[in-house]
Amino acid sequence: MNNFSFExxxxxxxxxxxxxxxxxxxxxxxxxxxxxxxxxATVKTLxxxxxxxxxxxxxxxNTYHLYLRPGxxxxxxxxxxxxxxxxxxxxxxxxxxxxxxxxxxLREVDEDGVTFRSHLDGATHRFxxxxxxxxxxxxxxxxxxxxxxxxxPDDYDYNMAALGRTHHWAERCLLAHKRADQALYGIIQGGIxxxxxxxxxxxxxxxxFPGYAIGGLSVGESKTEMHTILEILHxxxxxxxxxxxxxxxxxxxxxxxxxxxxxxxxxxxxxxxARNGAVFTNQGRINLRNAKYARRHDPIEIxxxxxxxxxxxxxxxxxxxxxxxxxxxxxxxxxxxxxxxETMRCIRHSILEGTFTAYKxxxxxxxxxxxxxxxxxx
Amino acid sequence: MNNFSFExxxxxxxxxxxxxxxxxxxxxxxxxxxxxxxxxATVKTLxxxxxxxxxxxxxxxNTYHLYLRPGxxxxxxxxxxxxxxxxxxxxxxxxxxxxxxxxxxLREVDEDGVTFRSHLDGATHRFxxxxxxxxxxxxxxxxxxxxxxxxxPDDYDYNMAALGRTHHWAERCLLAHKRADQALYGIIQGGIxxxxxxxxxxxxxxxxFPGYAIGGLSVGESKTEMHTILEILHxxxxxxxxxxxxxxxxxxxxxxxxxxxxxxxxxxxxxxxARNGAVFTNQGRINLRNAKYARRHDPIEIxxxxxxxxxxxxxxxxxxxxxxxxxxxxxxxxxxxxxxxETMRCIRHSILEGTFTAYKxxxxxxxxxxxxxxxxxx
Numbered sequence: 001m002n003n004f005s006f007e008x009x010x011x012x013x014x015x016x017x018x019x020x021x022x023x024x025x026x027x028x029x030x031x032x033x034x035x036x037x038x039x040x041a042t043v044k045t046l047x048x049x050x051x052x053x054x055x056x057x058x059x060x061x062n063t064y065h066l067y068l069r070p071g072x073x074x075x076x077x078x079x080x081x082x083x084x085x086x087x088x089x090x091x092x093x094x095x096x097x098x099x100x101x102x103x104x105x106l107r108e109v110d111e112d113g114v115t116f117r118s119h120l121d122g123a124t125h126r127f128x129x130x131x132x133x134x135x136x137x138x139x140x141x142x143x144x145x146x147x148x149x150x151x152x153p154d155d156y157d158y159n160m161a162a163l164g165r166t167h168h169w170a171e172r173c174l175l176a177h178k179r180a181d182q183a184l185y186g187i188i189q190g191g192i193x194x195x196x197x198x199x200x201x202x203x204x205x206x207x208x209f210p211g212y213a214i215g216g217l218s219v220g221e222s223k224t225e226m227h228t229i230l231e232i233l234h235x236x237x238x239x240x241x242x243x244x245x246x247x248x249x250x251x252x253x254x255x256x257x258x259x260x261x262x263x264x265x266x267x268x269x270x271x272x273x274a275r276n277g278a279v280f281t282n283q284g285r286i287n288l289r290n291a292k293y294a295r296r297h298d299p300i301e302i303x304x305x306x307x308x309x310x311x312x313x314x315x316x317x318x319x320x321x322x323x324x325x326x327x328x329x330x331x332x333x334x335x336x337x338x339x340x341x342e343t344m345r346c347i348r349h350s351i352l353e354g355t356f357t358a359y360k361x362x363x364x365x366x367x368x369x370x371x372x373x374x375x376x377x378x
Numbered sequence: 379m380n381n382f383s384f385e386x387x388x389x390x391x392x393x394x395x396x397x398x399x400x401x402x403x404x405x406x407x408x409x410x411x412x413x414x415x416x417x418x419a420t421v422k423t424l425x426x427x428x429x430x431x432x433x434x435x436x437x438x439x440n441t442y443h444l445y446l447r448p449g450x451x452x453x454x455x456x457x458x459x460x461x462x463x464x465x466x467x468x469x470x471x472x473x474x475x476x477x478x479x480x481x482x483x484l485r486e487v488d489e490d491g492v493t494f495r496s497h498l499d500g501a502t503h504r505f506x507x508x509x510x511x512x513x514x515x516x517x518x519x520x521x522x523x524x525x526x527x528x529x530x531p532d533d534y535d536y537n538m539a540a541l542g543r544t545h546h547w548a549e550r551c552l553l554a555h556k557r558a559d560q561a562l563y564g565i566i567q568g569g570i571x572x573x574x575x576x577x578x579x580x581x582x583x584x585x586x587f588p589g590y591a592i593g594g595l596s597v598g599e600s601k602t603e604m605h606t607i608l609e610i611l612h613x614x615x616x617x618x619x620x621x622x623x624x625x626x627x628x629x630x631x632x633x634x635x636x637x638x639x640x641x642x643x644x645x646x647x648x649x650x651x652a653r654n655g656a657v658f659t660n661q662g663r664i665n666l667r668n669a670k671y672a673r674r675h676d677p678i679e680i681x682x683x684x685x686x687x688x689x690x691x692x693x694x695x696x697x698x699x700x701x702x703x704x705x706x707x708x709x710x711x712x713x714x715x716x717x718x719x720e721t722m723r724c725i726r727h728s729i730l731e732g733t734f735t736a737y738k739x740x741x742x743x744x745x746x747x748x749x750x751x752x753x754x755x756x
Contacts, residue, residue: 047708074693086694297456311464316456327423330708331425
C-alpha cells in the first residue's frame with residue numbers, strides 16, 4: 001500500500017505559496033488543493049461520477065454527522081467510507097470538534113472530552129480523543145484529524161484554557177491512532193492571538209504529526225486577523241509537511257491564503273451557495289434568481305468548460321431555480337465546484353511556472369468579493 | 379426535415395400488442411414507448427446526459443406549466459423547448475387540458491374555451507383551442523395534443539356535454555395548427571362509457587389526425603373499466619397510426635395496456651415515487667426508507683444495469699434518503715426511469731420475437747402491484 005507522504009515540488013520566490021503532491025493510499029492529491037465537502041457521505045447533489053468528471057482529487061466528510069447517521073459501525077461493515085459512498089479517491093474526515101463546539105447549550109466540555117446532545121434527536125453522546133480516533137478509523141479516510149476544542153476567536157482566557165485541552169487531546173489522539181494507512185493531522189488553535197498560535201504550533205510540531213491543520217479561523221474574525229495568523233505560522237511550520245486551513249474559503253481566500261503558505265482547503269461555500277442559486281464568475285458571485293438573467297442566452301461564464309456552462313443558458317438555469325427544480329441546484333453545484341477546482345488548478349500551475357503573483361493580481365483585479373455582511377446570503 | 383410518420387413493424391398474434399417506430403424530426407421512437415415526464419422543462423433530478431445514458435427516446439413536457447413559467451415567448455426566443463432544455467431527442471407536449479380541468483374551483487368552461495386562475499399566483503388566464511396550439515407551436519415539440527376537456531370519468535351527462543366541446547375544439551385545433559414538423563394528435567374522451575368512447579373515436583378518426591391519444595383514464599376508474607375502454611377502441615382505431623394512453627402508468631399497466639394495443643405511455647410515477655424513496659424491483663415497489671434495508675449490501679435489483687445499481691448498496695441509498703440528501707432522490711429516479719424504459723424495451727423485444735404473452739405472464743407472476751388504496755404513498 002502506498003502510504004501517506006508529502007512531496008514539496010516548488011516554493012514561490014515572491015510569496016509563501018507552495019506547490020506539492022500528497023500521496024495517499026487512494027491516490028495523489030496535487031497541492032494546493034480545494035476539497036469539496038461531503039458532510040453526509042455525499043457532496044450534495046453530485047454523484048461520484050460527477051466528482052470524477054470535475055477532477056476532484058480530495059473530498060471531506062464530517063465525523064460528527066456520520067457518527068450520528070448512519071453510524072460508524074455500519075460504514076465499517078461496508079469496508080469504510082470509500083466503499084460505502086462509492087468514491088475511490090482520497091478522503092479527509094474532520095474530528096467532529098468544530099461541529100460539537102458549535103452546539104451551543106447542547107454540549108459540556110471537561111478535561112477528558114465533551115458530552116453533547118445530537119441535533120437530530122437530542123440524544124446524549126460523548127466524544128473523547130480516543131473515541132474520535134476510533135470513529136475515524138472505522139470511517140477509514142486517508143487523512144484524519146485530532147480532536148480539538150474550537151473556542152471563540154477573540155476570547156483570550158477561553159482560548160488559553162481550550163488550548164491546554166486541545167494539546168492534551170492531541171497527545172491522546174496520537175497514542176490512540178493505530179491505522180498506518182491514515183495520516184493523522186494535529187490542529188493548531190489559539191484564536192486570533194499570535195502568542196497562543198505560536199505556542200500551539202510549537203507544541204504540536206514537537207509531537208511530529210505528518211500534517212498540520214489550522215483550526216478556529218474563518219469563524220468571524222477579520223480577513224486581516226486570519227492573514228496575520230497565517231503569516232506568523234508560516235516560518236515555524238515544517239517545510240515538508242502539508243498545511244491545511246480548515247473551513248476556508250471563498251475564491252479570493254484561496255489566493256490570499258495560498259500566498260501565505262497554505263496547501264489544503266475545504267469549504268461548503270461552493271455547494272451551499274449553489275443551492276440558493278448563487279454561482280461564481282470571474283467577476284464575482286451572482287445570483288441566478290435575479291430577473292436580469294431571465295433572457296440571457298449565454299452560460300454563467302463564457303469559456304467555462306464545466307458541463308453546466310457547456311450545455312445551458314443562464315435563462316434555463318434561472319428557470320429551473322425559480323421553479324424549485326432539483327436539476328437547477330445540481331447544475332449550479334457542478335459549476336461552482338468546477339470554478340473552485342479549476343481556479344486552484346490554475347493557481348498550482350502558476351506556482352509551478354513562477355507566475356503566481358501575476359495570476360493572483362490579475363484574478364483579484366476583476367473578481368469582486370462578496371462584502372462580509374452579505375456572505376450568508378448566497 | 380424528416381417529418382412525423384408511424385411504421386407498424388409487427389402485430390402480436392395472441393394479443394393486440396404492436397411494435398412500431400415513430401419517426402420524428404428529432405429522431406426515431408421505438409414503440410411501445412414509455413415517456414418520462416419533464417413537467418417544467420426538466421425530467422426531475424435528471425440532466426439531458428442522464429436521459430441519454432438511460433436511452434430515453436421520448437420525453438413529455440407540460441404546456442400548462444411552461445405557459446405559466448417561464449412562458450412560451452421566452453422558450454420560443456431560445457429556438458424552442460429542445461434548445462432551451464438541451465434535450466436533442468423527441469418531445470411531446472400535452473395540451474394543458476388535463477391540468478386546467480384539475481383546477482377545481484379555479485376554472486370556468488364555456489363553448490369557446492376555459493378561463494382559469496394560475497396555481498402559482500392566482501392570475502387569470504384563458505385557454506382556447508387556438509391559443510393552446512399557438513403555445514405548442516412556440517414550444518416546438520415533435521408531438522403535440524389537441525385541447526380537450528377532461529370530465530369526471532363516471533358522470534355520463536357531463537361527459538356527453540364535454541365531448542361536444544372536445545370534438546369542436548379538435549376541429550379548431552386542426553384548423554389552427556400550421557407547423558408541418560409537428561404531429562397533432564386528437565384526444566378521445568368519454569369517461570368510462572363505451573358508447574361515448576366509440577362516438578369520440580369515430581368523430582376524431584374522421585378528422586384524420588396522425589395519431590390518437592386516449593385521455594381521461596387512470597383518473598380514478600377501476601383497472602377493469604380502463605381495460606374495457608381500450609378493448610372497445612382497439613378494433614376501430616386506424617391500424618397505421620400510433621395510440622397514446624395519457625398519464626399511464628405503473629409497470630403492470632404497461633403490460634396490460636400494450637396487450638390492448640397501446641403504443642405510447644407517459645407517467646410521473648417513476649420520478650414522483652423516487653422522490654419519496656420508493657423504487658421498482660422485479661418483485662414490486664419497495665420503499666428504501668424501511669429499516670430493513672439499513673444494512674443491505676446488495677443493490678436495489680441484482681443484475682440491474684443502471685448507474686445506481688451498478689455502484690451503490692441499498693444501505694447507502696437508504697442513508698441518503700433518510701438524511702434528505704438530493705443525491706438519494708437523483709439515484710432513485712435514475713433507477714426507476716431505467717426500470718420503466720428497460721421493461722418497455724423488453725416488452726418491445728418480446729413482441730418482435732413473438733414471445734410477448736410468455737414474457738407478460740412471467741413478469742406479472744413475480745411483480746406484486748401496489749394496492750390501489752396505497753398508490754399515492756410512494
